[in-house]
Amino acid sequence: MTERIRVRTLFFGVYGEMATSREGTTDLEGGSTVADLVATLREVRGFDWLPERVVVAVNHRYAESGTILSDGDEVALIPPVAGG
Amino acid sequence: MRTRDDVEAQGVQIRTRITDESLDGLGPFEELGEFSDGAVLIFQGRVRETNDGRVVTGLGYQAYGEMAEKELRTICEEAAGRFEVGAISAAHRVGELDPGEVSVVIGVAAPHRASCYEASRYVIEEIKARLPIWKRERYADGEAVWVGAPASVAAESPPGAETHEDSGEGEA
Numbered sequence: 001m002t003e004r005i006r007v008r009t010l011f012f013g014v015y016g017e018m019a020t021s022r023e024g025t026t027d028l029e030g031g032s033t034v035a036d037l038v039a040t041l042r043e044v045r046g047f048d049w050l051p052e053r054v055v056v057a058v059n060h061r062y063a064e065s066g067t068i069l070s071d072g073d074e075v076a077l078i079p080p081v082a083g084g
Numbered sequence: 085m086r087t088r089d090d091v092e093a094q095g096v097q098i099r100t101r102i103t104d105e106s107l108d109g110l111g112p113f114e115e116l117g118e119f120s121d122g123a124v125l126i127f128q129g130r131v132r133e134t135n136d137g138r139v140v141t142g143l144g145y146q147a148y149g150e151m152a153e154k155e156l157r158t159i160c161e162e163a164a165g166r167f168e169v170g171a172i173s174a175a176h177r178v179g180e181l182d183p184g185e186v187s188v189v190i191g192v193a194a195p196h197r198a199s200c201y202e203a204s205r206y207v208i209e210e211i212k213a214r215l216p217i218w219k220r221e222r223y224a225d226g227e228a229v230w231v232g233a234p235a236s237v238a239a240e241s242p243p244g245a246e247t248h249e250d251s252g253e254g255e256a
Contacts, residue, residue: 012148013218013220013233014234016146017230050237057151057216060155076151078148079218079234079237081213081215081217081232082232083147083217084176084211084215
């Protein structure tokens with residue numbers, strides 16, 4: 001049995017309004033990827049408004065869906081940016 | 085909140101800042117570069133009063149603080165690597181802004197104008213493409229929308245949703 005991990009999940013912009021709270025934590029199975037986290041948020045947490053291909057940052061860097069997560073990682077769910 | 089970052093990359097002075105203070109004055113951007121820099125450009129992005137024909141009464145900028153600082157610095161370092169420049173200074177405002185206020189300033193000093201224009205353009209385009217900052221526009225009729233939000237998500241936004249604007253603190 002793989003050890004479970006806990007990551008911080010942050011919701012910005014419009015996602016921050018849709019989520020139950022703008023920041024929290026999510027527990028996952030060890031070895032989970034960004035894609036696994038998104039699926040968990042959409043299906044288990046019920047955040048079906050989150051796009052399947054949502055842009056994500058892990059520890060302040062944009063990350064691909066296949067990125068493997070570690071315990072304590074900070075994951076941000078990033079809607080289309082609008083800076084400048 | 086104000087954060088400041090001065091680094092040097094490839095001999096180029098780079099200064100970046102995410103701040104909730106006004107960027108309206110040129111002050112810090114007036115002394116860019118060295119005597120070897122013959123061209124200086126300062127780009128200001130300002131809040132427009134209308135967007136798509138609707139009157140904008142205010143704008144709220146939210147940033148993913150720590151990542152925005154890093155990404156802005158990285159963008160400027162990339163510009164310093166691609167173009168021949170002497171100094172790059174970039175600042176982005178967060179918080180509540182009125183029409184006419186400055187949201188972003190990019191200053192570039194370079195030996196010659198060609199690379200100056202190119203670097204200035206590069207930085208603003210990259211900021212718009214990848215800096216983790218979002219803006220919520222408020223209109224005269226009271227409606228407020230997150231600019232660029234996917235239509236499907238925006239449509240589900242709870243009516244009368246409170247705007248929990250932060251000032252861009254790093255913990256958000």
